[in-house]
Amino acid sequence: MTLDAHLVVTRPGFTLDLALTAEAGEVVALLGPNGAGKTTALRALAGLTALDDGHVTLDGVRLDGEPPEHRRIGVVFQDYLLFPHLTALDNVAFGPRCRRVPRREARETAREWLMRVGLAEHVRKKPRQLSGGQAQRVALARALAAEPKLLLLDEPLAALDARTRLDTRAALRGHLASFPGATVLVTHDPLDALMLADRLVIVEDGRIVQSGDAAEITARPRTDYVARLVGLNLYRGRADGTTVRLPDGFSLVTAVPQEGGVFVAFPPSAVSLFAARPEGSPRNTWPATVTSVSRHGDALRIELTGPIQLAADVTPAAAVQLSLEPGREVWATVKATEATAYPA
Amino acid sequence: MPPALAIPAIAGLVFLVLPLFGLLWRAPWSTLPERLAEPGILAALRLSLLTATLATAVSLVLGVPLAWVLARTEFPGRRFVRALVTVPLVLPPVVGGVALLLVFGRRGLLGGWLDSTFGVSLPFTTAGVVVAEAFVAMPFLVISVEGALRGADSRYEEAAATLGAGRWTAFRRVTLPLIAPGVAAGGVLCWARALGEFGATITFAGNFPGRTQTMPLAVYLALEQDVDAAIVLSLLLLVVSVVILAALRDKWVAA
Known part of the structure; x- marks a missing residue:
């Protein structure tokens, strides 16, 4: 059969x-x-x-x-x-x-x-x-x-x-x-x-x-x-080692090196938002603007624009502290270890 | 109710009902029982009921499949065929009768062959009455059943097909029960039209008492000799059709 x-x-x-x-x-x-x-x-x-x-x-x-x-x-x-x-x-x-x-x-x-x-x-x-x-x-x-x-x-x-x-x-x-x-x-x-x-x-x-x-x-x-269905941020680009260059020139850094066409995926919970440019380790750091805030389970789902479209999950407390609302400018970071790259 | 609608509506109702009152008002009530008992009347009534019922049966057997073909299949010229089916609706019945004579008459297109092969001759026989009535009344059934088929969800037929039903089984066990009210309504319309048929019948089947003289023919004939007799016949036809339609409506056409 x-x-x-x-x-x-x-x-x-x-x-x-x-x-x-x-x-x-x-x-x-x-x-x-x-x-x-x-x-x-x-x-x-x-x-x-x-x-x-x-x-x-x-x-x-x-x-x-x-x-x-x-x-x-x-x-x-x-x-x-x-x-x-x-x-x-x-x-x-x-x-x-x-x-x-x-x-x-x-x-x-x-x-x-x-x-x-x-x-x-x-x-x-x-x-x-x-x-x-x-x-x-x-x-x-x-x-x-x-x-x-x-x-x-x-x-x-x-x-x-x-x-x-x-x-x-x-x-x-x-x-x-x-x-x-x-x-x-x-x-x-x-x-x-x-x-x-x-x-x-x-x-x-x-x-x-x-x-x-x-x-x-x-x-x-x-x-x-x-x-979107499985709730991940997804980007397509070309990998050269641990750096993945996206079509519009923006780059993401991943932990595992790849070569050629790849997808890069990470969950919204892997994104951290800051009021000012953070010091220290995260290699993926860029300025972003909040476009929408909505409930997502216990967290808040923040949609952001900037060099890349992005969804981030933050706690309500963090949202209040950062006064996240549409139009607010923040810094987004993603740890390289959280960003998975796999061949396209 | 705005008067612009109410006044014509009332006038229309009066226009439709008034002639029936006229019939009741002029009816010779005192002599009604013995007039009804006249043998000619009963014979005409029996013939009318018989031929109208047979014509409806013929229309059901031929008309329902025809409606199915028009509603459920796609073939070149389908619109044209559909137009042909409706021709008898708009054709004056007398013209229909003449046309039937040209086909089924002794020297007609098919009549000669029917006569020589089967010894069957339709004109001026009771069978001819049925043919004339079916010719005029069947389009009512076809249109009504086709409408019911188009209104019915054809996906039920698809569901039947996935369960292993061929098109005939799907039609018999699924489609037909689903459109039964439409078929019944069409059958009633068809029967009523056949019962009142005059023009095609008198042209094709003639006016022989007991053989081809149906009630409408008898009414027309009586009107020239004995107005009271015509009224009695009309009254009877009216009562019979109203009673039967009302009974069928309650039983089958419950909306």
Whole structure:
């Protein structure tokens, strides 16, 4: 149940072009901002949107010429699309019925699936009588009851409120772990991706900008979007030893020497702000101007401009002491040991 | 309510309702029971109900798939086909009747072949009445069902497809139940139009009592001989259509 796909879909002003693989039992998350083409990619895999080029191969079988009903690819849609005229039971029994399983047997299978997702008492309910979390679970049961080889989830938790989301995410994680086939899930929520997926594929503007496991991506972002997502300051430049020269002439000093094109990343908490130019060790010191101050957990997140755009986290006490407010001019420092450089 | 809207609205209502009151006011109430018992009236009523129902059935069988094709598929000339479907809506029914004669008449385009191959001749038969009524009434059903299909979320069909349903299964088990109210509304409109059909019927099927003489034809004929009989027939047609429409509306078209 290995997925190997190269999806090319061309729209006026937009091209989706991404290569995607997923092993049996693996959960791959397509993570990206809205409009990046994630849902289009999912629709192309399912056969709901035609490919302009590329291929979809599942277990070595080419599927891109097949209509969706012959692909054995299950989809949990963002708004679930439960059939409103059928009960939860008949919604889940729909897939088995389409494979000509006799009605009673199909309903028995459906009942088991609903039991597995914890909805044994709701089999007779119509979709409009179900809560958001329940509808999500019925949608999952419906997709799984059709015994797909590949499971696709489109923003599976986006329609839920915060509390339900937490419970549903944990339950979903369990169900995905016991699903033998490959899973591709689409989300714009990094937490969903990190919690549910074994591997992340970051999509921007219809292309893959980075992929890897959670640790790799959070430690070494390769685009501004990913950096913001994981809360790091990110710059691209050319390294010559421990000095990295950025395109506009500004330089950052790192601890570990590198050569050639590199990214430099450091967390906002690694930035210190001072009212006057500090004496002593930090090699990375430059004047900056505060552009905004906002809450960020227990700290305050300070956005600064200057030779480089920068986010810094400071304690409320420090913010008061430095009287940080938009327009305030300060000195920013980052220790070389805090700035990580890695090849671009 | 601004008078500029209220006054025309009231005038419009009166205009629509007044003729019905006229019918009730002039009805020969004292002789009504024996007039209703006349065999010709019952025969015409039975024929009207039968042909209108059969015409609706024909329209459902042919019209719902036609609406589906118009709403859910893309092919060159689809707009043109859609325009063709609506032609009988604007065509004077008499012209429709003439056109039907030219096609299904004994020396018509298909009529000769139908006659020689199957021994079937449609003009001036009860089947001809059904054909005439369906011709005039089916566009109402097609337009109404097409509207319902366009209003229905086609993503349910996509969801069905990902569960393994082919287009026919998706249509039967998902789309059709979802648009059932639209189909019912279209069917009612179609039935009502078929029940009142006059021009195409009299042109294509003639006016033979018991065979092709439906209620509207009987009303028209009676008007020339016996006004009271025409009123009784009209009253009956009015009551039957109102009762049936009201019953169907409660049951199927609950908005």
